[in-house]
Amino acid sequence: MQQLLVRPENMKRIDTPELAKAYIDEQVAAIRAQVGDGKVLLALSGGVDSSVVAALLIKAIGDRLVAVHVNHGLLRKGEPEQVIEVFRNQMHANLIYVDATDRFLDKLAGVSDPETKRKIIGKEFIEVFAEEARKLTGIRFLAQGTIWPDILESEAGIKAHHNAGGLPADLSFELVEPVRILFKDEVRMVGKTLGLPDGMVYRQPFPGPGLGVRCVGAITRDRLEAVRESDAILREEFAAAGLQGKVWQYFTVVPDMKSTGIKNGKRTDDWMVIIRAVNSVDAVTASIEEVPYALLLKIRDRIFKEVKGVNRVLYDLSSKPLATIEYE
Ligand code: XMP
Numbered sequence: 001m002q003q004l005l006v007r008p009e010n011m012k013r014i015d016t017p018e019l020a021k022a023y024i025d026e027q028v029a030a031i032r033a034q035v036g037d038g039k040v041l042l043a044l045s046g047g048v049d050s051s052v053v054a055a056l057l058i059k060a061i062g063d064r065l066v067a068v069h070v071n072h073g074l075l076r077k078g079e080p081e082q083v084i085e086v087f088r089n090q091m092h093a094n095l096i097y098v099d100a101t102d103r104f105l106d107k108l109a110g111v112s113d114p115e116t117k118r119k120i121i122g123k124e125f126i127e128v129f130a131e132e133a134r135k136l137t138g139i140r141f142l143a144q145g146t147i148w149p150d151i152l153e154s155e156a157g158i159k160a161h162h163n164a165g166g167l168p169a170d171l172s173f174e175l176v177e178p179v180r181i182l183f184k185d186e187v188r189m190v191g192k193t194l195g196l197p198d199g200m201v202y203r204q205p206f207p208g209p210g211l212g213v214r215c216v217g218a219i220t221r222d223r224l225e226a227v228r229e230s231d232a233i234l235r236e237e238f239a240a241a242g243l244q245g246k247v248w249q250y251f252t253v254v255p256d257m258k259s260t261g262i263k264n265g266k267r268t269d270d271w272m273v274i275i276r277a278v279n280s281v282d283a284v285t286a287s288i289e290e291v292p293y294a295l296l297l298k299i300r301d302r303i304f305k306e307v308k309g310v311n312r313v314l315y316d317l318s319s320k321p322l323a324t325i326e327y328e
Contacts, residue, residue, distance in 0.1 A: 035061060049145030
């Protein structure tokens with residue numbers, strides 16, 4: 001049986017745990033009716049939508065969900081570990097973890113053009129996922145975290161809807177899309193009601209190419225490490241200052257550029273970390289967050305102390321437009 005495809009016009013916004021619970025019960029029954037005793041495959045990125053889809057499917061069909069988490073090496077600090085902890089250890093999911101870091105970074109070596117970087121990451125992701133899918137047999141269904149704004153945007157011609165994740169033709173599946181008719185805030189409410197951790201449910205927007213677009217220019221492992229470590233410090237300090245969930249998006253960027261510094265009386269030639277913190281409603285425009293100066297200095301001190309190869313920390317004052325939120 002195919003799932004309900006269109007959001008009913010009079011559907012009530014799911015904004016309470018009770019409404020979320022009713023939706024969950026409804027979807028669990030719908031998934032069971034559609035899938036029967038079959039198995040379902042899912043690419044689990046650890047983002048809000050795929051995580052909520054995973055939790056719904058685990059509730060409905062347990063280990064007949066096969067979730068594949070591809071670590072492309074461009075995830076934030078602690079993310080792959082969190083996916084394993086939440087889904088394998090706590091929810092006992094049938095989770096396949098693929099560390100494809102070397103594969104991605106080898107393909108990206110020396111590539112500085114932003115669009116080429118994005119294409120390589122997207123194509124490699126599909127290849128890795130397809131390889132895992134081919135190793136499995138007897139799977140007829142593919143779950144996707146499509147949400148209602150994806151459908152609206154694709155209808156309006158704004159963004160192509162990535163149906164079936166662009167998988168090669170030999171891999172054809174019937175789609176299972178249990179959050180298809182929900183808006184983002186409703187997906188979060190459902191996720192919270194399903195018991196997913198706040199850090200997963202309320203996380204800030206994060207681009208598919210991950211830290212790859214914040215390691216501006218050709219990605220190198222050491223500079224990527226500087227992005228990952230400085231981003232972790234920024235997130236920790238924003239959380240400690242009570243800004244988590246209040247600021248739309250905040251991250252660090254390390255461009256492929258060095259500048260002169262001084263350490264222990266000797267000249268250095270090191271990278272710079274740029275801090276970016278913006279507020280937005282829909283990511284179409286964005287204003288900068290007025291981060292307290294003392295907090296910026298605290299973050300600077302930690303970056304200097306804990307991140308290797310950095311001799312400058314900058315704060316980005318640019319709103320969108322003229323700048324975009326990401327650097328690439
Ligand atoms: P920009 O940089 O265009 O970003 O102002 C707007 C919002 O979209 C996110 N973003 C992406 N998300 N894949 C994604 O899934 C991407 O390639 C990508 N590029 C930008 C960005 O983080 C911001 O929230």
